[in-house]
Amino acid sequence: MSAETRREKAAQIRHLLDTEGENVHADATHFNEARYDAVEEFTAHEELRTEAREIKAEAIERLPELIDQVTAAVEANGGQVYLADDAADANQYIESVAGDADSLVKSKSMTTEEIDVNDALEAAGVDVHETDLGEWVLQVADESPSHIVGPAMHKSREGIAELFNRQFDPDEPLEAAEELTAFARDWLGERIQDADVGMTGANFVLAESGSITLVTNEGNARKCAVAPDTHVAVAGVEKLIPSIRELQPFVELIARSATGQSIAQYVTTLSPPVETPTLDFGDPDTPLSKTGVGDGNGGSAGNDDREFHLVLLDNGRSAMRDDDQLRETLYCIRCGACANSCANFQHVGGHAFGGETYTGGIATGWEAGVHGQDSAAEFNDLCTGCSRCVNACPVKIDIPWINTVVRDRINHEDGAAPELDFLVEGLTPDEEPGGLTPRKRFFGNYATLAKLGSATAPVSNWLAGSGPSRAVLERFLGIDRRRALPKFERETLVEWFDTRGGSRIPAANADREAVLYPDVYTNHVHTDRGKAAVRVLEALDVAVRVPDVASSGRAPFSQGMIATAERHAHDAYADLAEHIDAGRDVVVIEPSDLAMFANEYEKFLPEMSAERLAESSYEMIEYVYGLLENGAEREALRPDDGEQVAYHSHCQQRTLGLEAHTVAVLEECGYDVLTSETECCGMAGSFGYKQEYYELSMDVGSDLEAQFTTEDARDRTVVASGTSCSEQLDSLLERPSRHPVQLLDPAREK
Numbered sequence: 001m002s003a004e005t006r007r008e009k010a011a012q013i014r015h016l017l018d019t020e021g022e023n024v025h026a027d028a029t030h031f032n033e034a035r036y037d038a039v040e041e042f043t044a045h046e047e048l049r050t051e052a053r054e055i056k057a058e059a060i061e062r063l064p065e066l067i068d069q070v071t072a073a074v075e076a077n078g079g080q081v082y083l084a085d086d087a088a089d090a091n092q093y094i095e096s097v098a099g100d101a102d103s104l105v106k107s108k109s110m111t112t113e114e115i116d117v118n119d120a121l122e123a124a125g126v127d128v129h130e131t132d133l134g135e136w137v138l139q140v141a142d143e144s145p146s147h148i149v150g151p152a153m154h155k156s157r158e159g160i161a162e163l164f165n166r167q168f169d170p171d172e173p174l175e176a177a178e179e180l181t182a183f184a185r186d187w188l189g190e191r192i193q194d195a196d197v198g199m200t201g202a203n204f205v206l207a208e209s210g211s212i213t214l215v216t217n218e219g220n221a222r223k224c225a226v227a228p229d230t231h232v233a234v235a236g237v238e239k240l241i242p243s244i245r246e247l248q249p250f251v252e253l254i255a256r257s258a259t260g261q262s263i264a265q266y267v268t269t270l271s272p273p274v275e276t277p278t279l280d281f282g283d284p285d286t287p288l289s290k291t292g293v294g295d296g297n298g299g300s301a302g303n304d305d306r307e308f309h310l311v312l313l314d315n316g317r318s319a320m321r322d323d324d325q326l327r328e329t330l331y332c333i334r335c336g337a338c339a340n341s342c343a344n345f346q347h348v349g350g351h352a353f354g355g356e357t358y359t360g361g362i363a364t365g366w367e368a369g370v371h372g373q374d375s376a377a378e379f380n381d382l383c384t385g386c387s388r389c390v391n392a393c394p395v396k397i398d399i400p401w402i403n404t405v406v407r408d409r410i411n412h413e414d415g416a417a418p419e420l421d422f423l424v425e426g427l428t429p430d431e432e433p434g435g436l437t438p439r440k441r442f443f444g445n446y447a448t449l450a451k452l453g454s455a456t457a458p459v460s461n462w463l464a465g466s467g468p469s470r471a472v473l474e475r476f477l478g479i480d481r482r483r484a485l486p487k488f489e490r491e492t493l494v495e496w497f498d499t500r501g502g503s504r505i506p507a508a509n510a511d512r513e514a515v516l517y518p519d520v521y522t523n524h525v526h527t528d529r530g531k532a533a534v535r536v537l538e539a540l541d542v543a544v545r546v547p548d549v550a551s552s553g554r555a556p557f558s559q560g561m562i563a564t565a566e567r568h569a570h571d572a573y574a575d576l577a578e579h580i581d582a583g584r585d586v587v588v589i590e591p592s593d594l595a596m597f598a599n600e601y602e603k604f605l606p607e608m609s610a611e612r613l614a615e616s617s618y619e620m621i622e623y624v625y626g627l628l629e630n631g632a633e634r635e636a637l638r639p640d641d642g643e644q645v646a647y648h649s650h651c652q653q654r655t656l657g658l659e660a661h662t663v664a665v666l667e668e669c670g671y672d673v674l675t676s677e678t679e680c681c682g683m684a685g686s687f688g689y690k691q692e693y694y695e696l697s698m699d700v701g702s703d704l705e706a707q708f709t710t711e712d713a714r715d716r717t718v719v720a721s722g723t724s725c726s727e728q729l730d731s732l733l734e735r736p737s738r739h740p741v742q743l744l745d746p747a748r749e750k
Ligand code: SF4
Pocket: 257, 331, 332, 333, 334, 335, 336, 337, 338, 339, 361, 362, 392, 393, 394, 395, 396, 397, 399
């Protein structure tokens, strides 16, 4: 990315933060909090997530068979199925169905957005009316959706009122939400009555019966399906599930995940073409006859000659199914929870965090699959891998992994940055072939840089802090000069430990033996927290070792440098295996490294090795928690004095379910703990350093800043588990942050 492109990107993000950020933030965080509440009181949630994933996995596996089955079922019902290869193919078929229709009404459907059916139909002379309120607002405003569930999330009520008043010039200006929705209902109701064709999507397609299930909160979809005599349903082939017997988990999960409702307002399952005759809206008082028109029994003059067309769209999905890494994307039920739980999305919204059609966390997978990698490349970097979406997803898709895989592919697209390859090929210690940008190599090889930084400190620190150096780093690597760079310690943690003569607790006298994993930051930058960790472990009768271990690979992993991350994984495991063999625990300070051991290494290491490391590894305070639970003396830690702390847990630590351990230990030790409520601090490793994302990073951090500067919080000691979080908090607040282990350090001065 050139300096000019970075500036343009920064300007686009700044513009969206200013114009849409507030509305997106209000709605996305509202839905996210509602989801937490709904899930908390729903005891079957985890069980149904597992079941739903299994159903989806099996359905995608059996997809060709299910397509044949649904085709037979729909045709037996009297409908038609069309399997469309791509958008043009689907639109051509839909145009042929619409024929000489004057108007078509449609409900919200991202799949129809994907194929731009509105444009195709309008070009063919058909008036298309969106009937979902949000979609209609966007149609009137000529804008694109910013969220897959709440398409007009970026618009305020005031903005919509102003739009409607300008566009429709009502007798009385519209203002309140009730007035706006009443106006929309009347206006859209007339279009539905007059429409020749109704179009819907389908949340689920049931292969056995040829039924479609529509899940909405407005009831418009079923009106579109049954008011006109012709119904076209457009669905991606991935919407197929075997039968109605498999529907229940999805109905339970989709609304809870999307909006926090226990069930959506309207869940409609139709087996079209439905048998009921159409309504004669001009004669609403006459009851429908059994057989419709002309039965001579006073029945209304409806039409019972109904048509139904199910358009099943491929558009890249078969290739996604064949792609081991993108295949999981097809399990997605489009609930939007991954967007709502994403700190970056909450602040900037889908017009930045999205491609041609899809928005939010899973959009990278969808865009790469249906529109191609270029569309995904536009916003892929906005996923910081914080992993907060992983537990939010009702079908347990590993969304950050999909984003990392696509990032890796984008890195190596032909022509990505070949002009500098000759400079770095063979000189950089990574495993990447050509095409990688210098910035990726810089951040992805941070472990090597840190070694060099410590070896040459303090010169390296002076150089990195000088104005000319920062200008060069900004111009050539896009590292924003407003961000303070980490300062390297001359003596690493490993060297300090060796110099002091190793553990003060001999293994023979110890309750347990542990290896303190010297992650890159603890070893080279924040050695104080490493020293505190050693003292805390020793105070609890643990024999400690701090060996020189390879970096976890988190840095290259976050840049999408998968081959390099894999090599690091093998090196780190080789270094740690002898300790695991000897029965030593692996204690990890940096949560993102623990997340590598716990979750990512299963992609790189033999299954048994990954499991052994995951089972032997503990987050630092989780380990202390376990020791205290098993009889270690709390009094051996720094005596408590009721100190008030404001604690921010790292996003990956929370995804691993380990925030509570730190809170419990601090409280056990007498601290008064206030915990942050934000999903992510916004720094996210290298993300916050990047020139084009600096302002977004700070905007995301503003939530944390606001919480930690309230009257109750502003005098509290700031505590953070992750390096990134500390860096962000240090730049947002006027008081320094500490790692929780530093509070427990027996050597800590009051
Ligand atoms: S990936 Fe999961 S959380 Fe995101 S929209 Fe799809 S189903 Fe929902």
